Amino acid sequence: MTGHRDVVTCEISAAAAPDYADQLLRTFTVGGPPTALYAELHAVAEAAVDAIARKLVPGTRAA
């Protein structure tokens, strides 16, 4: 159950057809801004996502 000053992390992957899904992950806080810890955790995660996105060019390998 959601309470005051909770943090909510979620993944929703809805699909347009079997196996054709889009994955979204988001974080929300309820009743106030994020604590310093959660703000830092999110900043680290977002920096990692942005770094990966910058590498998504033809020729890039996963390894």
Place this chain on the structure above:
Amino acid sequence: MSVHGSWHRRRAEPGPLPAWSPGPRPELGDIGGIMAGQRWTDDGHLIAALSEAFREAGAVPGEFVEAAQAASRGAIAALAEALRPGATDHQVLALAEQAYVAQGGLHQIHYLGITAMDDPALGCRLSGRPDA
């Protein structure tokens, strides 16, 4: 403060869901900037690039990618709208699902973690790993 969303302490309670109405929503902290559209814009650029790449490769219809993106975005927006003290995870996820199922979208994965910011306790135990 009570701890919410601790998976290893989660307990099913069979029976009808209690009546629930949204009520007033408190301030909602949006760490990812989704309500301001920041990440949506970024994601939109990324998805557009991916869709074009898929089209060129002929591997996956780009329309499928865009439709799936719209479905997931709608679900996240509905989920955020449902968040308020007293809302259960079942209620929140039901509203999220309704947003895209009604439009023909399909369920793939839903994960929802709710815990107190000041005393977080959100974890899981792996099967066969009682110490995990």
